[in-house]
Amino acid sequence: MRIGEIAKRSDCDVETVRFYEREGLLDVPAREANGYRRYSEMHLVQLNFIRHCRSLGMGLADVRTLRSFQANPELACDEINQLIDGQIARIHQQVESLRLLERQLHMLRDTCHANQKISECGIIRNLTQAAEGEGCSCHPFGKPN
Amino acid sequence: MRIGEIAKRSDCDVETVRFYEREGLLDVPAREANGYRRYSEMHLVQLNFIRHCRSLGMGLADVRTLRSFQANPELACDEINQLIDGQIARIHQQVESLRLLERQLHMLRDTCHANQKISECGIIRNLTQAAEGEGCSCHPFGKPN
DNA sequence: CTTGACCCTGTGGTAGATACAGGCTGTCAA
DNA sequence: TTGACAGCCTGTATCTACCACAGGGTCAAG
Structure with a gap:
């Protein structure tokens, strides 16, 4: 899907999606031949995770930390x-x-x-x-x- | 009094005092021969007023509004x-x-x-x-x- | 004469976006 | 074919309410 669709499906702004990418919170998506960003369902899950944490009042630094925890499931919680x-x-x-x-x-x-x-x-x-x-x-x- | 004293007496930072002046919230003070700001008791009252409003969670725009109301005591409240x-x-x-x-x-x-x-x-x-x-x-x- | 506490201006940073400017791409209808 | 319009791109500026320097001047004490 393109940036407009993922933004709509995760109920946030297009600029915000690009912002999360710049901040290293959202994985860099593939690009179409014309340079447009191409997102997968995995990106949607990531984006919803971020928005969900934000809705709980967490800062982006905390979200980053949680995401790194997710990536290392063998660590203690x-x-x-x-x-x-x-x-x-x-x-x-x-x-x-x-x-x-x-x-x-x-x-x-x-x-x-x-x-x-x-x-x-x-x-x-x-x-x-x-x-x-x-x-x-x-x-x-x-x-x- | 100088900026360090007014800052201490209104319990805020020196930089914050200069910031309020730049924002037009605090009257521009006189200057000493060496260029240092020279504040009067009136400035202290103004500064305490601002800090007090801020402690009530008001934004600087609201403080500005209230200050303009103060300056026009004939208006209805x-x-x-x-x-x-x-x-x-x-x-x-x-x-x-x-x-x-x-x-x-x-x-x-x-x-x-x-x-x-x-x-x-x-x-x-x-x-x-x-x-x-x-x-x-x-x-x-x-x-x- | 030097140290240290003040003061000055100007610039840049913070969080978490939001809002353009200026330009390219893609699709639809007249 | 042409034009309009939506959507996408990068890059930069803006917002709040300050805080933190850099780089320099001023002044009194020791």
Whole structure:
């Protein structure tokens, strides 16, 4: 199949397929006489594997690692477990900080309900006061990373 | 104060301060005779405001918008509410999809506990099978964005 | 007089794509 | 036959929000 078809069948962009090839994640395909890429079913499996890992939030470096593990089936799978555990920890961490963020935003939002002038807007006042180090009426803000 | 001090007092990097200036988020400071940037307390408030918004997960475009609102206190604050509401929706969305992701990763992790060979590893098998379109023993995987 | 901590500009890199520019190939209809 | 249009090619630039240099200037202390 050609690049347009494999892209459609794996639900991603044509440019993304070429990008994965450049990155060494997807095997280099054969070429037709006119220079067009010619993909096999194996490429489709590879591409779906990559997209699946990406949908689990893994970075391309992790995908590369998993693919090399696949290529060496005699190795022990401790490293795979570690990789997945690391991924779980990262995601958990992200969830926690985003939930905190969500609560902070709700509190901020509650400081302004009515349609009033900006000079009286609780949100702007809140954000500005925090910036002036005068504390904040709705919560103790965290520092950016 | 000089750039090193304002950076330290707003808990960010010197390069980041120059970056905000280039991006037009932080007012251009005066210069000393030797060319060094000279900041006032006003700049510190501006910088803290930016860092505070960033800590709430807002993008620099939103910060720019908020700063322009600050500069026009006679406007109604409907737009500010919309901006914050949009931010809340984005964060909520992110939390939800990450929580789903976390559950999926836990299920995936549960398919491999023992120290065994990769050829028998449930994780690799799971990821590969999903890629082959044979379904997945632990859950229905979502597609990447 | 040298060391070391600052500061300057400018450029390039990160992740994971996305979006062209500019050009070739292939197929269909008028 | 000609023209339109979709699809493919390479290569480069763009995006976010910075971080990390290189290569150089400035300044106070020892």
